[in-house]
Amino acid sequence: MQYKTKGYKIFTVFNYTFLSIFALLCMLPLIHIFAVSLSGSAAASGNLVTLWPVDFTLDAYEKTIGNSNFLRSFGLSVVRVVLGTAISMGVLLCAAYALAKDDHEFKGRKIYMWFFVFTMLFNGGLVPTYILVTNLGLTDTIWALVLPTAINAFNLILLVNFFRTSVPKALEESAFLDGAGHFTIFLKIYLPIAVPAIATVTLFTMVFHWNQWFDGMIYMTNEANYPLQTFLQSIVVKKDLSNIADPETLRNMSQRTVEAAQIFITALPMLIVYPFLQKYFVKGIVLGAEKE
Amino acid sequence: MFKKSFALIGITIISMLLIAGCMQKQETETEDGNPIITTVRTLDDGTVFKDGEDVNNNVVTQWAEDELGIKFNTLWTRPNDEQYNQQLRLAMSANEPLPDVFQVTDAQMISDLIESGRVMSIDDAIEEHASPRLKELFEQFPEAFYQATVDGVRYGIPRLSGGNGSDTVMYVRQDWLDEFNLEAPKTIEELEEVMEIFVHEDPDGNGADDTIGITLSAGDVGFGRTNVGDTSFIFGSYGNFMPGLWSEAEDGSIQYGSIQPNMKDALAKLNEWFEKGYLSKEIAIEPEDQAQQSFIAGKSGIIIAPPWAFDYPIGDLFSNNPDAVVKPYALPEGIDGEAGRKGERLMTGSFLFSTEFEHMDKYFEYLDAIYGYTFGESDYFENGLFEGYDYVMQDGDPVYDAAGIEEITGEQKVDPGRYFLPTNVPAIPYQMYGILEEFHETERAPESAYEASLAGREPEYVEAAALVNQQNDIRVENLFTGPPTETMIKSWENLERMELEIFANIVYGNESIDAFDDFVERWKSTGGEQVTTEVNEWYNSVQ
Amino acid sequence: MEVKDTAIKESHMKAKLKLAPEKQKNKKRKQKWAFRNNWPLHVLLIPGVILALVFQYGPMAGIVMAFQDFKPWLGFFGSEWVGFEHFRAMFEFDYARQVIWNTLIISVMKLITGIIVPITIALLLNEIYRMKFKRTIQTVIYLPYFLSWVILGGILIDILSPDGGLINNVLGLFGINPIFFLGSNEWFRSTIIMTDIWKETGFNTIVFLAAITAVNPNLYEAAAIDGANRWKQTLYVTLPAMLPIIIVVGTISLGNILNAGFDQIFNLYNPLVYETGDIIDTYVYRVGLIDGNFSYGAAVGLFKSFISLILIVIGYRLAYKYANYRIF
Secondary structure (H helix, E strand, O other): OOOOOHHHHHHHHHHHHHHHHHHHHHHHHHHHHHHHHOOOHHHHHOOOOOOOOOOOOOHHHHHHHHOHHHHHHHHHHHHHHHHHHHHHHHHHHHHHHHHOOOOOOOOOHHHHHHHHHHHHHOOOOHHHHHHHHHHOOOOOOOHHHHOOOOOOHHHHHHHHHHHHHHOOHHHHHHHHHOOOOHHHHHHHHHHHHOHHHHHHHHHHHHHHHHHOOHHHHHHOOOHHHOOHHHHHHHHHOOOOHHHOOOHHHHHHHOOHHHHHHHHHHHHHHHHHHHHHHHHHHHOOOOOOOOOO | OHHHHHHHHHHHHHHHHHHHHHHOOOOOEOOOOOEEEEEEEEOOOOOOOOOOOEOOEOHHHHHHHHHHOOEEEEEEEEOOHHHHHHHHHHHHHOOOOOOOEEEEOOHHHHHHHHHHOOEOOOHHHHHHHOOHHHHHHHHHOHHHHHHHEEOOEEOOEEEEOOOOOOOOEEEEEHHHHHHOOOOOOOEHHHHHHHHHHHHHOOOOOOOOOOOEEEEOOOOOOOOOOOOOOOOHHHHHOOOOOOOOOEEEOOOOOEEEHHHOHHHHHHHHHHHHHHHHOOOOOOOOOOOHHHHOHHHHOOOEEEEEEOHHHHOOOHHHHHHHOOOOOEEEEOOOEOHHHOOOEEEOOOEEEEEEEEOOOOOHHHHHHHHHHHHHHHHOOOOOOOOOOOEOOOEEEEOOEEEOOHHHHHHHHOOOOOOHHHHOOOOOOOOOOOHHHHHHHHHHHOOOOOOOHHHHHHHOOOHHHHHHHHHHHHOHHHEEEOOOOOOOOHHHHHHHHHHHHHHHHHHHHHHOOOOOOOHHHHHHHHHHHHHHHHHHHHHHHHHHHHO | OOOOOHHHHHHHHHOOOOOOHHHHOOHHHHHHHHHOOOHHHHHHHHHHHHHHHHHHHHHHHHHHHHHEEOOOOOHHHHOEEOOOHHHHHHHHOHHHHHHHHHHHHHHHHHHHHHHHHHHHHHHHHHOOOOHHHHHHHHHHHHHHHHOOHHHHHHHHHHHOOOOOOHHHHHHHHOOOOOOOOOOOOOOHHHHHHHHHHHHHHHHHHHHHHHHHHOOOHHHHHHHHHOOOOHHHHHHHHHHHHHHHHHHHHHHHHHOOOOOOOHHHHHHHOOHHHHHHHOOHHHHHHHHHHHHOOHHHHHHHHHHHHHHHHHHHHHHHHHHHHHHOOOOO
């Protein structure tokens, strides 16, 4: 499908240029942070680093990797992402299959749907959620991080709509007439066909769990249970320097380079995951089984 | 199938609650009968632990257990005050048991806790258990108790600050002054002459017009409320009030600084400086840690900052520019020697005690023991706090400085004072800079481990501390430490926003200076007057 | 949706877009569906329903706080009831109008650009046939999403500085006087919207890229045979195929219209631009700082939820009426 018209050629040149410039703009801050993370701490705190390290050193990375809390938190975050995504996707996919049926095929669908939509709009807020989670005894367990957030109505709605737009009704019905049950249709038809959708929502869920820091902060009483972003947040939060009389303490607190290194290291895993999932929605799946 | 699913929900909830039920249990004594004191605290990343130690198991908790028979149990920690307060509020809402002893900085929360009846009065406990030297200290600073006093009853032990520890001096690039044969400015007028040269004569010699006169910061919190880049001396040059602070007027009442006439003169001056390019264009936008970059980068000739800033951020300037020379000077004065600066508060919060706490005697024993170090008369800390942490012994003499310790042990110096309950070596207001002033002015030798550890500080830091202490008479302190009053809760957001807007806009030249009078009128009429009355009522009630 | 070319229209209809499932009702089928028991569908929904009941509906009891003078130690049962007092306080205040207005302007602009820009980028990426280039661009523009506004705040203040900031230096090359992006009321909102686009576009593009992959390649061939060029194919094949997802994203964004982005504004605003940049959330944050009471925040939250509910219902109805598509 190549188009050799003159207009399209001009467009292609423009397209490549435009996307390259946009991509460059998106790179700059990260390059800056990367450069800061590789710079001397004094140069960093004087904001003398732009896109190239000043007084090159790997100190910040040594400190970061060497911090036992960092690695433990990193591990916890990985567990959280895997467990949280697995639970969330399992629950969402099951629900989305049922809700992707038409109203006349599945009585009660509407009620279920609005039941979930409602959770997107109203929430009890911080205090009651906290009371619930603590009373359930989830404090200081991974469940406090993965269970309350398992149902995300937005992702559910996305999945439902992806299912409805990408699964050919004819295919489903013919399978149905051949005697396949709901579970078979779900596993053999919906899941394989909706791979791009599943990849997308999986990515959203993973990124959500990876980035979330606030719940870690309120539900984990023990610092050893902080997931990575919570740990990172506890470092980059605003600190009150005026209580500190001791010069060494001041120095420990004001390491911009360490902050930068940690930001870079935390962004990295999601950058690795993305291209891996990308192939599922760049190309799409050719619907071989489809009949007109 | 609906029955089934409901049964499932029921089972899940019940089993979860059962798990929950098993978790709530709190011990009050160890196996050997020592009392356990539970607490919660802020713990920032400036607090460094040695390998294998943590907040519940370190040289200080070990010492408390061995020497005083107290086992401390820190239930949770949060990295800063904001998150600490939030967690405390959540814990209160969920009806979790209060820790035995805990520090609260938020006046509203102190007031809420007192009202809830879950923290106890400490008047009797002080009388009964506090050592004579602690009693004397408390009597010396009665205002420090106001924050947690209701109807004349005291509920909190103040966590005393250094008093003037974060009061500011003027740090100047001495090498720039020398380059142009200038004297350090003593008055606002002289300061302007110096800044004029710093801005226009290319003091950093890079051929570009890229320097500013003075590093000031009002971003994030507003004018007169920062430590590094403090603007308060400009306001102090025109009168006795400081923006954002409630201080005593001539008639003995307390008044809000930001609406007083001296603001107008100072704002006009700041606007003039802004227009002339003496200030950063981002003065009202950048928070202080970003504003200070201009000085660290060698693009600014003057920074107003507390003495401790000599280590950080100013220390970083020397790494970036080894030829830089920085010297502390007294804050410049206005016409007729009028001068003033924002003074640090006497305390940074209060310790409150759960009504279920039974070991007030042990608390005071602990407090007296750690204060012993600061007093210089201690049974436990003869050479310093803990050997191998804040000092090491070499040939029978203690070594305190970080470089020396690192050289001898190969390990970083660690400040165990941060592990104490007050999250720092306990302080006595005005004592530390007083000692440093004596070191600076006389040949006096250190008389205790505490003094010895101070004696090793950088000479510029010692000089700055001495300057701060010598200028103690110009400090203006915030006298309102109570909970927000009724009208404050309703109107303060509005009043403060009006203030921040008008101050920033006048300095940036978006509003004429006369708009200030209009602001004062609006401030008074939209609740400010009522707030002032209520603040004075509070003040009279605690005195 | 005006489709002129009938060939394309037909092939479009053949696509299993199911824009109007109701219209394809077929009584025979309906009977067959009814014949089979639908119990597996209910079973599949059980885990989701339980989780939502416990963790989403459970805490909703706490909404009563909005009608109380909530004191933590008195709890939900002991706190004093104040009825609509907090709501009254919210609306009586002169400044409320300003804050709501700012919120609406900023979030509507973000909503519109937040859909148009990612769709455009997705379509442009779809025209790239060098896979390596395409993937690189895609990954790179997704990067800024992972930087928090706390970090970006500091960087943006530098980049946007009128005094030697990168952007103003570049504008200076074209003879444009320095612009005070973060300190002037004329520029603040645009700056907020531009930086938001910059940060979120890459991530938001993903969902539209996924939608594009669902397009049946046969449709393009049919359109090409009918002589449609690439532009027409995009207009009459790709976009209509993406329409359901666009409608879904758009409708759900409508529900977010009172959230103009707390983190972003909180880290970039300052007293110079309160007039144009102060939003509901930053305002509530400042109020909360003074007395730390949860009730007022809860009242504002509830108000926002109601507005969201109304807007989502309207969006849902409009989508059905004009695009003939039910998103739920």
